[in-house]
Amino acid sequence: MKTISGTENSKRPLKTVINGDDSISGYGTISGGAPAELTSWRRYLIGPLLSVYMFGYMMSYYTITEYTNKTWHDIKFKEANISVNSSSLSVCVANKSSPEFKVESEATSMAAQYMVYYSLSQGIPAVVSNLILGSYTDALGRKFLLGVGISGTTLRLIFSVIIIYFKFDMLYFIGACFIEGCTGQYATFLQVCLAYAGDITKPGKQRTNGMAYIMFMLGSSLTLASFAAGYLIQNYNFYVPLAAAVVLLTIAFFMMLVLLPESFPPEKRKTGKSLREVVGHSFSFFISKDYGSNRWKYQFLLLAHGFCEFSFLGRIGTETIYQMSTPFCWSAEKVGLYGAARTVGMMVFGVWSVKFFQLFLPDVSIAMIGVLSYAGCFTITALANNSAMLYLAAAVSSFGPLESIVIRSVASSLSEPSKQGAIFAAFASVEIIVNLLSNVGTSAIYSVSVKFMRGFVFLVLSSFDGIAFVLLIILLIRWKREERKITMVKI
Template identity: 30%
Template sequence: MSDEERSLIQQTDVHTKKDNSIKLKYVMIIPAVLFLLVGGGIQTYVINEWTQYRIRTENFPNMSSVHNFSACSHSNHSDETYKHYKIVQQKSALWLAIYTTAHHIPMIFANIILPTLTDTRGRRFLFVITSLGMLFRYCMITIVIYFKLSFMFVAAAYALDGLTGSSYALYSSVFSYVADITTGDNQRVQGIVLMEIVIVISTVLSSLFSGYFIDTWNFGFFNTGLISIFIAYVGFFIFAFLVPESLNETYQKKSKSKSILATVKRSTQFYYSAEFKGKRTCYILLLLCFIFAELSETNRSTLETLYFLGQPFCWGPSQIGVFSMVRHASKGIIGLSVLHVFQRFMSNQVIAAISTLSTAGSYMIEAFATSTVMIYMVPVVGVLAVLLIPMIRGIMSAMTDNDKQGALFSSLSSIQVICNLISSYTANGIYAATFSFMNGFVFLVLASFCMIDFTLLLVYCCVKPYDAIQPNARTHYTQHSTNV
């Protein structure tokens, strides 16, 4: 055997070991994310339903009709039961808004700073911090439920969790981790889409399990809270002890510590710094795409719940849960399946543009739907909706050097938190203001956001310089990644 053949075999073995190690890291991070988010999703359903239950029992302890209220059977708004039901809903909505505000405001600042630090301190430290903060919130809320403490303790639990960055900082570090362990633009996009689908699956499972635990099996709020803590703890344990670091110690030692101001600048430099001259327009266009995508998608499930509870559908929780499961599962499974095929024939930005049209079409159908058959066309038309946000993340990540991945995803997670906060107020406000003349009007507004995204992506394709996306920028990957 010649030296050249022997060298070729050795290189093949190295690449094989590298691929196997990458698969191992995915195997470890996927269940960690899934368990932590499923536990958190169940906990969210628990606190939302418990808040309404407690308000109802404290204000109208002897009126079971308020609990069994149906918008379809009580069209008379002067009816006494309707008035009581309205009071419960208003008070519940107020406290849920307080929870959201207490959670998101500190989260904005945490997400500007913490994910950026992972570029110098490694990804694992943020995995541990965020999962600990989330686990603390679940424990504190379960204690509040058991002792029937003030709702302000719930808000405090959300605020403390927000200071650690919560789920959005977790997403940021997860996407940075994926960027570390993948090579090539398409592989990176596929990895980010895969993690987005894991998040979608966690939403489906938490919705399904919470219904069974609270209602079907009658475990109640406290016991369901305990179960959610155990599930989330499994995720925390995997993050803390089993997920390996993706940045090696040599690279971390070379990176200098930054002040808080320098850290903030580092997470926003993509959109104004002279260092990114020639790419800034692309970054700004993609950031705008990300903003409108988040505004159109982040509050969709909440709006659909209100929409389906009312006329003409009058669905119950089980019917809404089935539809939600079908919509999320279909776009997750099919979306991931078609991505690899699409990437053979078209660029990632074209795939993102197609995804905007798929999402807009599903909103249009939902706005004018009058029957169950029409409603179930929504997941059919919107089957590619899951690709838009991860495609934007993937394109931006491919434009960015490896030592700035944490800073990039830090900026995106901060924007995501702000969009979530804005959407939770504006989308519900639009629904309330337009309900009287068209209860599906809000979905037309969200469809218009998708068309703005489509236009921005077309502009991006026109102005993008040839070197805006650098497939070979990953060649120095091993300089700061572990030897995978």
Template identity: 25%
Template structure:
């Protein structure tokens, strides 16, 4: 890379005007090293604030509609013997789980097609447009949710907000754009840690939002927190416009609505490459699919699992539990940095699998609050796996294919979310009668597959090295 290319790609200060990055004459005061980290932080903050509150709103609205007053005592008490056999409670659980499935299903299906257009398009026109668009879509979704709550409309109208958000790329496009941006501006040695920093931003934002959301909902209800969600998404779009410097060096006008974008994603996984690239892309994508499926599936059920007996948590404890779940991102970042001094990335990922599996097993049998938090604690290194997989995928493709790659990764994650919602939200009501925590045990078993895939690839990559030593000796 020529030195003259560096200012346009990396060294341009946020807010500066340049030949490749026209910008309003307004200087952003953040350090030059800060790029898309605030984007992913703010978007995740809004999403983490919105997610548990939406589930609780569904629970409360459905409870009111069918006349269920609940066995939960808001002061913290719990009826451990009768609640699990209450047919009305089980009906509320089933309806809440099913409506979560319908709402998420609509958004994910629409989002899959949008992301496959926007990701390859960003390789030509730049990352900033595909970051601004989903931020606006997320704000529109929050606005529709507010209308539903103000007017007390049927919860099915939430589906309209999810579809509009899906058209603009949804949160998956924010992830794809941010990870593509980091791949543009980082070298191969630092990429895993830079990706892990982004995922730590996800965790910190989620932790803060979860604590705030639980207390705020208890004090003021649902509407005021959703106004904050709306405002944060608007601020995110403004930050991208004024403060994010374009990372794509050679931008050129390209049509958005063209089949070439879908074809580029298809070619990425079908055209053979060096060092068995095609096979590794498919295997790492399968591993990511399973990891995200388990993560999203378990996460969707945590709130319902904690609301009902025998735990019977109130909104405060749900907030702390969600904070502990998101703290996993931050503790995993510290663990990744520590383990990288003595282990290859793949073996660090294996430690993450052990942490995740053990935590899910404990949660599957948790009948008390201390045991539930023990399960959260055991999962504190669970999120080291995803930055390792993302980094390995990014290193398998060329610089001009990063947007295409991460759009396909976003599609994998979108399909994972769809699969997790379909499998886990359908499995939970079916298994209530014999084991309430069975979906978590199922998820722990499912994680053995990606753990085996990553370990097998690492062993196969090291084998030629050992054979060379044997030939020399």
């Protein structure tokens, strides 16, 4: 008896993915007839390649955020004819009754507004380009999209170096961000790395471990990026970390071109499809009746992931400005050390705890732990009045990566091998939209609320995690109820 239908072209049904290999048959992707290069050590280079790329990307993100913050402080204090310590990268005033405090608040507000401009110029074109390029990876292969992602970010970095070195107006960053947005932004690169992991693993626990490997390599790069950016800015200049990032991305491009094997060979690709058909595959998971009872699972997974990512993605720029302002007054180096310490915690307790939780918890429940971890972190951050509380918040966030790892793994395991690119293109497109809305929203909220409660924006972010948690509870209850019905029918 057919219990759960897959697509109309499926030769066998898709089953549920709650407890890893114990409850999934799904679609396998690697067989005994796989090309020799895909069974060699070179396939694991996808992890180091992601690390090098994200190291350069995030180092540039921290640098431009801190450069914008520093530049606006210099402008506002000069306009107010107030002298400041020019050797400091962070102008911080603790006395709320002083004129310096008012100027510092205005400068922080303007820096937050400029982060909105950068996000809009990058995010709007990325929404369209990411969906199109991400969908075409199932027709053109994975390496094509990896090359596009690296090239776009490298161009933005080159223009950013020129802008900072020659001290051009900061509005020129908008053009640089727009160029990168047209190539899909960071999400394009991340989604194709996840699709690559989906190509070389089997559904279930192996797929989850593959996603964990990708997230571990991602986290490793973030650890080093925040520390390196802080050190280079503090001891050299703002354009130095950007120039270093350009060199690293050039190395990454040639690593991808020469050493990394293609995980999706021509014989597996769906060619001859129109743009409408290719892009339509990414949305079909959530709207097509062909996916039967799996359609609502895709919907809940995507919604929960979107709300959680809203809180996580939007915090970085605002959090950096928050830490460099009253009452913390952190330098660029301290910001970098904090980011490194937090990411190490996420790698040790978040990524590597997946296998432990899989021993006794359903996949959806593991994702819920990650959501609660982020919610607790943002609540503590909002109420923090000293550095110790910020580090406590970082510790609480350690299990956050569980959400992203598990939800992506479940969605990937529900999908056919020929649609791995399409499913990750759908998730990446939502992440791009969420990243845009979150960066604009958090920067705008912080700009307005900084004068009455600096941490208010983090309470807002925590509420989005609360929504994601509720969605996952509904998903878990409904999914288990469906499984019980299927078991009864079989009996």
